[in-house]
Amino acid sequence: GAVVSQHPSRVICKSGTSVKIECRSLDFQATTMFWYRQFPKKSLMLMATSNEGSKATYEQGVEKDKFLINHASLTLSTLTVTSAHPEDSSFYICSANVRSAPALNEQFFGPGTRLTVL
């Protein structure tokens, strides 16, 4: 159980275009979903925390107008990278908390999305 999927797994786009990444919890309802970004040989950097039906909470330094997060349901959150630039190229990973889990800290991660902006 506790499977999180992401789509697409890999995307290449032109500079200036927008890209949407989907994160789904497949067999459970997620209280909260998180979006991370990982640069090569770097740690996972939390970008934002997403709660169903409310606005996402962004970490300091993350542009909320550039990285739009929509948490439409308890099983789906989307991250849209707007007007993408080459510096947005990265590995984006989502995670979700299991709604009924006693330990809210346990997050289950999606497989990640590799974004390359040309």
Add this chain to the structure above:
Amino acid sequence: DQQVKQNSPSLSVQEGRISILNCDYTNSMFDYFLWYKKYPAEGPTFLISISSIKDKNEDGRFTVFLNKSAKHLSLHIVPSQPGDSAVYFCAASGSEKLVFGKGTKLTVNP
């Protein structure tokens, strides 16, 4: 300010021996600690966790030790297997959010 530190970027061990991965933290509000394993171009997978009320948690070949006074935790893998080769992230939490270390790349040589 790095709240979770993994000071060894890489570790190489022989198959069958023990692998010890270390992690230090600075925030005394952290009360839950987790280890994740990550392969390139994949999301992290949960390995093992420990609450601050414990000092040891064991699951098969994996054992996590927590020393609260030193703000230090370690992951022991015994015996190490080539399939354990991956990047291991330590994470800490005092809320829903996780704070990750930079990871340690473990290579287990046959």
